Amino acid sequence: MAKKQTFVDKMTKVESHSEKIKCPACKQDTSVTYAKFVDSKISEKSGAWKFLERKVRLCGNCGAIVS
């Protein structure tokens, strides 16, 4: 069966949380922003789409990725 799927390069969903951190990049006390990245890849073995989800935390002030 031929299954057509829309190519999705990167979807970013940003959620704001009230979690406070001290950002190592801008040295500010700020709230954390969560960004969800979904990477789509074609599996080399099966040729099927794979979706890899990962969550990163971003500084709400300067946007740097904090861990």
Ligand SMILES: [Zn+2]
């Ligand atoms: Zn920052």
